Amino acid sequence: MLAEMGFRLPVAASVVAEAEVVEHAEPEPIVVAPPPPVVVRVAASVAPASFAGLGLPALREAVSACRACGLCEQRRNAVFGNGALEQVQWLVVTDPPDESDDASGEASGGEAGRLLDRMLLAVGQRRGGDATSAFVTPIVKCRPPRGRAPQPPELEACEAVLAAQIELLRPRLVLALGLQAARRLTGLAEPLGRLRGRVHRWRGLPVVVSYHPAYLLRSTADKAGAWDDLCLARRTMQTS
Numbered sequence: 164m165l166a167e168m169g170f171r172l173p174v175a176a177s178v179v180a181e182a183e184v185v186e187h188a189e190p191e192p193i194v195v196a197p198p199p200p201v202v203v204r205v206a207a208s209v210a211p212a213s214f215a216g217l218g219l220p221a222l223r224e225a226v227s228a229c230r231a232c233g234l235c236e237q238r239r240n241a242v243f244g245n246g247a248l249e250q251v252q253w254l255v256v257t258d259p260p261d262e263s264d265d266a267s268g269e270a271s272g273g274e275a276g277r278l279l280d281r282m283l284l285a286v287g288q289r290r291g292g293d294a295t296s297a298f299v300t301p302i303v304k305c306r307p308p309r310g311r312a313p314q315p316p317e318l319e320a321c322e323a324v325l326a327a328q329i330e331l332l333r334p335r336l337v338l339a340l341g342l343q344a345a346r347r348l349t350g351l352a353e354p355l356g357r358l359r360g361r362v363h364r365w366r367g368l369p370v371v372v373s374y375h376p377a378y379l380l381r382s383t384a385d386k387a388g389a390w391d392d393l394c395l396a397r398r399t400m401q402t403s
């Protein structure tokens with residue numbers, strides 16, 4: 164199963180590392196030039212004042228039409244998420260939608276999505292097919308322009324959607340994948356490496372942090388660390 168995920172365990176890792184080592188930095192944004200100023204527009208809310216109390220189909224509709232923050236202006240599709248709708252065990256919250264998610268309206272597709280599905284399967288979680296148990300959704304449902312990080316007012320506006328999803332799906336654990344999701348759900352502005360390896364809490368749920376699968380595609384040496392994170396999440400769920 165680990166081989167299927169592309170993981171190499173420690174003994175092999177030390178041997179393979181010389182041949183396959185991938186130079187990578189801590190998964191922090193690397194700024195090589197001053198970025199253009201970010202203009203954050205908090206739209207006059209024309210979304211429901213609260214998403215609470217809606218059923219899943221109504222919530223999905225409300226999110227597609229949501230204009231509660233400025234991210235609505237350049238999105239092609241809001242990305243609600245997909246996966247198990249009943250007996251949900253893991254809620255996987257990722258960094259914001261990428262360009263292809265924005266185009267398709269689906270969460271975590273493409274090669275990174277396939278890696279994510281293999282990672283989940285390795286710990287007995289599925290978001291597709293039979294016996295689904297995981298739901299995958301981004302931390303904000305609309306793609307920030309040019310892939311920039313979502314700003315605090317945008318994260319705050321969209322947290323109402325995530326809260327409503329949790330109320331409906333009732334997961335047992337949250338897996339936060341990527342720096343932006345991890346920082347928002349832990350409330351800590353620390354590097355991802357410092358947020359991994361421990362169990363945080365958010366809205367009464369245990370939260371485990373790991374790398375975003377798109378990052379793992381570029382930085383294969385960190386797959387072993389991702390496996391440790393998945394094992395921590397599995398142990399946490401078994402004991403909570």
Ligand code: SF4
Pocket residue numbers: 210226229230231232233234235241303304305317320321324
């Ligand atoms: S990011 Fe969230 S709060 Fe902002 S418009 Fe999209 S769905 Fe609404």
